Amino acid sequence: MRKLEVMSTNTLPTALAEIVDDFQALTEPDRLQLLLEFSKGLPELPERLKDHPELLEQVVECQSPLFLTIESEKNPDGGARAFRLYFKAPPEAPTTRGFAGVLHEGLDGLTAEEILAVPDDMPELLGLTRAITPLRMRGMTAMLGRIKRKVAAASRLES
């Protein structure tokens, strides 16, 4: 399989690139506030997943419990399948929820190719490392890594 990772910002999907721009335009305290907004905006799990916690995987690298799963759906135009992302994190973990919110808004509904092209160090682009600390950023990077691994595995099965 061709390796799609290119470590540069111009491989970011449009929605994610816009989020990165929004963060970078702000001062550090405002970036934290924006992350808090994303934590509030993280959608609830659909009922069918709420009733089946075993369908979600825990990302253990996150300091707070964070569960996620992906599903792919057929593109009505007959193009590549779109991946849907689902996250669950408790309200007492706003930092973790906030980053899940960023990934949801930035990646939900994209194709495997688009998601796999996101650089692994994309979380660093949000400019939060100093405010959040490198230790806490590690969980964020792990979350993205887990999504990419799951998408890669699923798209291999489907091709």
Add this chain to the structure above:
Amino acid sequence: MSYPVEQNEKFAAYANPERLVSTEWLAAAVADGAVADGKLVVVESDEDVLLYETGHIPGAVKIDWHTDLNDEITRDYVDGAAFAALAASKGISRDSTVVIYGDKSNWWAAYALWVFTLFGHEDVRLLDGGRDKWIAEGREVTTDRTQTSVGDYPEVERNDAPIRAFKEDVLAHLGNPLIDVRSPEEYTGQRTHMPAYPEEGALRGGHIPTAASIPWARAAAEDGTYRSREELEALYLGEAGLEPGDNVVAYCRIGERSSHTWFALKYLLGFDTVRNYDGSWTEWGNAVRVPIVKGAERGSVPASLVRN
């Protein structure tokens, strides 16, 4: 000026009852305007850097363990100048009564309290049960920005020796009691980080020879408050085998969970000499040629390291 100390039966049994306040007491003090008029400074210190922003006790200020209390470059705490600037910016003066609370049964709150103690801040107390108990009881929280007037805080040189142990101190301490407050899996060496927590890179697993395993959470009740004096004695004097007057070192992974145990030993049971080894397993598990014991047994100090 120091704010009056809480009197209740549970706290009275502890060696230093003035180090704890209950949620009822704090709620009454808030209602009395003690926070608004600056007699009392309430500090929230959490693991999650954004939790305070989702709602905090009215009038509370936030101190982040990592960005505020740790030096950004050296693995150490901030110096006297930085601490004075931080305290003053939070409306804390040298003679302020400070009450600290936080998430996870006060891990980070106890850690912040320990750092305040390194600087010799005299009147610093912990909210028994912390943030979770306050919220579970349906008490008021707010997202209103806390307005503070700048405090008057002198530059005080940190005094580490009485309550902080470095690796060399721990080596010299071997033969005296140690309390390992990590999970049983970390103690035995099955894993080098907390279950469900990030791997923080310790090359070796296990524990410091002779350390007793008393996971920190055993000092806390279901509601996050500290257990009674009697229960704590059963744990530390009974099970761990400490004797009154012992010189004790507590450690965990980076010194946060062991701050919770340090508080229990120092202020609730009244051990005079209790030090927190903040280097903890992320230092010991990476250090060259320090003795390590694997498995559930406490083990013994290697003959070459036994001091007379």
